[in-house]
Amino acid sequence: MDITGFWANPSIWGIGLALIFGAVWLASLAPLNWRSPWLWLIFVVGAILFPITITWIQVPLQNLTNGWLVNQLGLDTYQSLLLLTGIPAILLSSLVQEGAKLIPPVIYWWRKGRDIDPKLGLSIGAMAGAGFGLFEAQWLHNAIFAAGWGWDWLDLYGVMALAGFWERFFIIAFHIGSCALAGWGLAKGWGWQFYLLASCLHFLLNYMVILSVTQILTAFQIEIVIALVASILFGVVLWLRWRRRFIWAEAVV
Numbered sequence: 001m002d003i004t005g006f007w008a009n010p011s012i013w014g015i016g017l018a019l020i021f022g023a024v025w026l027a028s029l030a031p032l033n034w035r036s037p038w039l040w041l042i043f044v045v046g047a048i049l050f051p052i053t054i055t056w057i058q059v060p061l062q063n064l065t066n067g068w069l070v071n072q073l074g075l076d077t078y079q080s081l082l083l084l085t086g087i088p089a090i091l092l093s094s095l096v097q098e099g100a101k102l103i104p105p106v107i108y109w110w111r112k113g114r115d116i117d118p119k120l121g122l123s124i125g126a127m128a129g130a131g132f133g134l135f136e137a138q139w140l141h142n143a144i145f146a147a148g149w150g151w152d153w154l155d156l157y158g159v160m161a162l163a164g165f166w167e168r169f170f171i172i173a174f175h176i177g178s179c180a181l182a183g184w185g186l187a188k189g190w191g192w193q194f195y196l197l198a199s200c201l202h203f204l205l206n207y208m209v210i211l212s213v214t215q216i217l218t219a220f221q222i223e224i225v226i227a228l229v230a231s232i233l234f235g236v237v238l239w240l241r242w243r244r245r246f247i248w249a250e251a252v253v
Contacts, residue, residue: 002055003051003052003055003056006050006051006054006055006135006139007139007143008143008146009142009143009145009146011141011142011145011146013141013145014138014141014142014144014145015138015140015141015142017137017141017165017168018030018134018135018138018141018168018172019134019138020138020174021113021134021137021168021169021172021249022130022133022134022137022176024169025130025172025173025176026084026126026127026130026176026232029122029123029126029176029180029236029237029238029241030241031123031124031126031127032119032120032216033123034116036184038108039123039124039127040127040178042104042105042108042124042127042128042131043102043127043128043130043131045104045128045131045133046101046104046127046128046129046130046131046132046135046179047131047132047134047135048154049100049101049104049132049134050100050131050132050135050136051101051135052100052115053096053100054097055099056099057096058092058093058096058097061092061096062089062092062093065089065092066078066088066089069088070083074087077129077157082210082213083210083214083215085208086207086209086210086213087207089208090203090206090207090209090210091199091203093202093206094199094200094202094203094206095199097132097202098195098198098199098202099195099199100132101125101128101129101132101175101178101179101182102125102128102179102182102183102186102191102195102198103128104124104127104128105121105124105125105128105179105182105186106186106191108124109121109124109186109187109191113123116187117187118184118185118187118188118240119240119241120187121182121183121184121185121186121187121188122153122180122181122183122184122187122237122240122241123183124181124253125179125180125181125182125184126176126177126179126180126237128183129175129176129177129178129179129180130172130175130176132175132179133171133172133174133175133176134172136168136171136175137168137171137172138224140168141165141168145164149161149164160220162239163219163220163223166223166227167223167226169204170226170227170230170231171226171230172235172236173230173231173233174201174202174205174229174230174234176234176237177230177233177236177237178198178201178202178233179198179242180237180241181194181197181198181233181236181237181240182194182195182197182198184237184240185197192221201233204229205226205229205230208222208225208226230234
């Protein structure tokens with residue numbers, strides 16, 4: 001996979017939508033120290049890690065894994081058992097992406113003597129996840145517009161013409177939420193446990209691809225599942241971010 005492909009067909013609309021989607025989710029979390037340069041540096045690093053991670057780590061590992069399985073089982077058997085044979089590649093993508101997103105929080109946590117406030121860990125994770133998710137979103141948005149997307153698609157495909165944008169809106173929320181949760185866990189001293197939790201949630205979303213290919217779920221059903229999982233995860237992160245404020249307010253009343 002050529003890394004330059006992630007910058008192919010740039011579109012103001014594709015990039016703009018990604019930025020708007022990310023701003024909506026980040027605004028609700030209001031990460032600490034908005035004006036701090038290091039917080040935005042983490043965002044940029046998160047964005048840079050996306051193409052590097054996908055091109056140089058995830059795709060090669062997936063190709064090796066799938067190639068080995070096909071050689072061992074044969075193509076027909078591999079395809080007939082896709083619900084099982086698809087698991088290793090999906091699991092690899094989840095572990096690699098969540099690990100890449102967690103690199104900036106881990107570096108910051110390590111430099112601070114492995115002692116940071118959980119809310120700070122959450123904020124750092126949110127910014128790293130936002131950078132990662134926004135870069136992915138602009139790439140896919142640009143591909144949609146390059147394919148000729150227009151309002152006439154609504155007449156042809158109905159509401160599913162908006163599925164690509166709907167999905168990215170919630171996938172950005174997931175990237176922010178999963179890394180924020182992992183960053184919070186890291187600050188609490190549960191780094192690897194929350195990394196695995198985030199990876200398992202990521203696996204659940206990525207496995208929707210297999211369920212789509214095997215026609216177990218329709219495209220519409222998959223979009224609903226993605227929205228539900230991302231919303232629930234982000235709801236948990238919101239609670240972790242703001243819970244003390246609410247408790248304090250109740251005590252004052």
